[in-house]
Amino acid sequence: DGGITQSPKYLFRKEGQNVTLSCEQNLNHDAMYWYRQDPGQGLRLIYYSQIVNDFQKGDIAEGYSVSREKKESFPLTVTSAQKNPTAFYLCASSTRGRTASTDTQYFGPGTRLTVL
């Protein structure tokens, strides 16, 4: 059963704490992405990775960190430096190529993070 899994589904964090969101895929996709979505807003790119051991900052990387040690996994750490982390976090993956069919991103179910 192929797909993208994210855990946990809901996460509560106290101010000043770092938390790590998990994203795993078994689709054999090369590229993985992290997005943040605030209520009534679109998706904003945090970080992305096209290959193991390499990743790039997106539009809103400040206060976040990632690693890509395995092709299947792309965890996101929300650090205490992130001023307003309460949001819906979405992980996606895709193959990479030059045709539309390989650029398509598929999303996990998301993690809803709330800072108390």
Added chain:
Amino acid sequence: QKEVEQNSGPLSVPEGAIASLNCTYSDRGSQSFFWYRQYSGKSPELIMFIYSNGDKEDGRFTAQLNKASQYVSLLIRDSQPSDSATYLCAVDNTDKLIFGTGTRLQVFP
């Protein structure tokens, strides 16, 4: 800053009507265009993609692309209440996608 623009809505249509959702983009170099549907509280799911000028049909959905005018649209025929959701337009930008803020569609019985 490369942008993707959508009317936030809500777009309200009666059941059985055609819903027309529009999206404009700023980067003339964009090659691939995607429509996602997102139900409230859920993650986006792909409806279809298009990369050639013209129309592409998949069931009740038709995507239309006009690269000269830099817009892409999604038509939903025979709209159903279950189509009520937010529709996100996304445009390829080299190695990532840029998403619009989405259009909320409401289909009433």
